[in-house]
Every structure is written in structure tokens, then in C-alpha cells.
Amino acid sequence: MSLTTPLSRYSLGFLPTPLHPLNRISAELDSPQLWIKRDDQTGLSGGGNKTRKLEFLVGDALAQGCDTLLTTGAVQSNHCRQTAAAAAQAGMACHLVLGGEPPAQATGNLLLDRLLGAELHWTTRENRLNRLRELEAELRAAGRHPYFITYGGSDPVGAAGYVLALEEVRDQCRALKLTPDAIVVASSSGGTQAGLVAGAWALGWEASILGISIDEPQAALQAHVAALASHTAAGLGRPHTFAADDILVNADYLGGGYGILGDLEREAITRMARAEGILLDPVYTGRAFGGLMDLLRHRPDRLPKATSGKLQNILFWHTGGQPALYAYAPGLV
Ligand SMILES: Cc1ncc(COP(=O)(O)O)c(C=O)c1O
Incomplete structure (x- = not known):
């Protein structure tokens, strides 16, 4: 079967x-x-x-006419890094809400988020979902079509x-x-x-x-x-x-x-x-x-x-x- x-x-x-x-x-x-x-x-x-999850999430976003991926994670989130890469590959914008303080020197996944062209937004770990919802509203008001991806694409x-x-x-x-x-x-x-x-x-x-x-x-x-x-x-x-x-x-x-x-x-x-x-x-x-x-x-x-x-x-x-x-x-x- x-x-x-x-x-x-x-x-x-x-x-x-x-x-x-x-x-x-x-x-x-x-x-x-x-x-x-x-x-x-x-x-x-x-x-x-996250690659396998993003194949369906990006598919859904494109089917809905969205042009921007929006998600959240920890500073060293693999999910955020792969979302940034998926957005680049699909010709979409990407906004990431990261929990914590920006370090003086970006390394690991954070370095890759930057190289992949994601826009980064920093807030406290507890406030991440609120910030994400705010950002979603801001992007809509600016004429964008954001697709909200929950923690870990789960x-x-x-x-x-x-x-x-x-x-x-x-x-x-x-x-x-x-x-x-x-x-x-x-x-x-x-x-x-x-x-x-x-x-x-x-x-x-x-x-x-x-x-x-x-x-x-x-x-x-x-x-x-x-x-x-x-x-x-x-x-x-x-x-x-x-x-x-x-x-x-x-x-x-x-x-x-x-x-x-x-x-x-x-x-x-x-x-x-x-x-x-x-x-x-x-x-x-x-x-x-x-x-x-x-x-x-x-x-x-x-x-x-x-x-x-x-x-x-x-x-x-x-x-x-x-x-x-x-x-x-x-x-x-
Ligand atoms: C490398 C890695 N392994 C495992 C997991 C856990 O997968 P899930 O969140 O689907 O339980 C994650 C989640 O971010 C991850 O980045």
C-alpha cells in the first residue's frame, strides 16, 4: 500500500x-x-x-497566494534557518522572531539566517508568539501576504x-x-x-x-x-x-x-x-x-x-x- x-x-x-x-x-x-x-x-x-515539513508548508503558502514566511524559534533554531532557506528557494520573503538578545557575533544557524536574507526580530522567549502576531498584522497592513508557521513547523x-x-x-x-x-x-x-x-x-x-x-x-x-x-x-x-x-x-x-x-x-x-x-x-x-x-x-x-x-x-x-x-x-x- x-x-x-x-x-x-x-x-x-x-x-x-x-x-x-x-x-x-x-x-x-x-x-x-x-x-x-x-x-x-x-x-x-x-x-x-524541517525540510520535509517545509515542503508541505511552503506548498500550502503558495497555494494560498502568500509571499512571506513568518515563524519563530530560539537563537540557534534549525527550523528558522531552514525556513529562511525555503523562502529563498521559493522566491518568498522571510521574517523570523527570535527569542533572546542578538549576540555580538552571529554564528551557527544565526549566521546562516542572515546569509539567507531573513529579516530578524528579537524579543523575549515568552513574548515570541505575541510578537509574531503583531508582525503578521504589520505585514498585512503593508500589503504583504504572510504565511504563519507555528513552532517547529509542527x-x-x-x-x-x-x-x-x-x-x-x-x-x-x-x-x-x-x-x-x-x-x-x-x-x-x-x-x-x-x-x-x-x-x-x-x-x-x-x-x-x-x-x-x-x-x-x-x-x-x-x-x-x-x-x-x-x-x-x-x-x-x-x-x-x-x-x-x-x-x-x-x-x-x-x-x-x-x-x-x-x-x-x-x-x-x-x-x-x-x-x-x-x-x-x-x-x-x-x-x-x-x-x-x-x-x-x-x-x-x-x-x-x-x-x-x-x-x-x-x-x-x-x-x-x-x-x-x-x-x-x-x-x-
Ligand atoms: C535537529 C532537530 N532535531 C529534532 C527536532 C525535533 O523535531 P520536532 O520539533 O518535530 O519534534 C528539531 C526541532 O527543531 C531539530 O531542529
Whole structure:
């Protein structure tokens, strides 16, 4: 079975992204065979998971006759950087509302936002949505047609990108005769996990999708992803109600909070770099892979149960974010 969507799509990514084994780090960790899905290789200005969401968000914006993308995030937001790149590629303007103070020297994602021509607006973290709504009204008054993109592009339109990503990975797994016991992914604003969950359900593919929470308590993220997956399925014309309990979330690795680099992330980043030559990022994939390493070493009972009784294959979904490494240089090495 394959999926079709009634949503408009604007091509931005180099898809499908590769799926390949991680032999050296699996041997080092003495773990089940690890695999990696390379959404850090989607191509859009450094890649990452927002590319797939933005294909549908930009498609929707253009279908509505919009000429400006408007969104918000943290100073080192990968979502903002990829939105700026998507706007450039689609010939649209881009306004970004960033939480915090402008640093003296722009680096990492912020540097790229500037290079990509986005207009930046600074406010406090708490005031970001208010500022965004104000800006939307200002742009309309100036005769522009802004398209508002929520945090992380995580609405039913954006999450559709991950419904199709699930189909992509299912086809790759079939070709490799691979049945992952679990798919492990960083989860924050929830659109990636919600799309994957809705996709697995729509395809009838039995995949256990474990979100490692980056910044949300377990119950809150489960409820949020369940609601978003339900809306995403409805938007695709496949209505289904997901319950919070249907969603697998581990929130044991919140560390010092959002964007705070700790030993867990540092070890994950350096190990993956040195064993496989693959760069994780300091905020999302470093935390998610660090959490997976901890689960494998110390708490395998908290991983999804393998149908065969023994975990054999685990697929880690790399969601990108490497440009932020440069902004974290002092804490990394
Ligand atoms: C690199 C990276 N990985 C994972 C995520 C989390 O994805 P989601 O917000 O869809 O849960 C983000 C979100 O910004 C991200 O930038």
C-alpha cells in the first residue's frame, strides 16, 4: 500500500535520504545492530527534519497566494534557518522572531539566517508568539501576504512530511529486508514523531516509534503528539484518534533543560563523530542518541519490546542540526 496526500507540496529536499548501518558504533557499544536514517542530508542549507515539513508548508503558502514566511524559534533554531532557506528557494520573503538578545557575533544557524536574507526580530522567549502576531498584522497592513508557521513547523500540514517519510523508510527497510525493533527520534515540538506515528498507522506498518523528549515532560509530550497525529491523519483523509498511551516517549534525558549541553550530549557527539564520521547536533540529536546509548547500556527494559524476544535492529533517525555545533564550540571540545 502507498500513501497519497491532498496537500500541496513544493519540492525542497533531496529525497530519499540514505538509510545505512552503523557498524562501528554498534560494535563499540556491544549493542543490537544500529541503523541511521540521514535526514541531516535533506540538502536544504545544511539539511534537517524541517525540510520535509517545509515542503508541505511552503506548498500550502503558495497555494494560498502568500509571499512571506513568518515563524519563530530560539537563537540557534534549525527550523528558522531552514525556513529562511525555503523562502529563498521559493522566491518568498522571510521574517523570523527570535527569542533572546542578538549576540555580538552571529554564528551557527544565526549566521546562516542572515546569509539567507531573513529579516530578524528579537524579543523575549515568552513574548515570541505575541510578537509574531503583531508582525503578521504589520505585514498585512503593508500589503504583504504572510504565511504563519507555528513552532517547529509542527502542525498537521508540516507533519504530513513525516507521514511520507515513514513510507520512504518502510520501502528502504523492505529493500534491505530489515525489520527495526524500534525507531528512535528526537521529539520536541512533536511534528516529526506525530507524522511518523500517523504514517505507520496509515500504512499498517508495525513500527515502535520512540521519541526521546528534548524539553517536555513525558505526559505532556505524549498528549501533544497524540493530538497532532490525530489531526495529521484527519488532514490526510484517514481519520483516526490516537490516545496519549499510544505514543512512546522517554523524558529521562532533559538534563539541564533546553539547549544546555551536558556530558550525555558531549559523549554522544564525540563517539558518533569518532566511530562513524557522522556529526550529531548539541541540542536534539546529541541528546536523543545519548539517551539511546544510556537505554542500551543501563535500561534496555525501557526500550520497546522486540517481537522476536531479543532486540536485533534499532533505527536512529538523524534529524539534522549540525550548524548549531559552531555556536557550542566552547563547551564541546
Ligand atoms: C535537529 C532537530 N532535531 C529534532 C527536532 C525535533 O523535531 P520536532 O520539533 O518535530 O519534534 C528539531 C526541532 O527543531 C531539530 O531542529
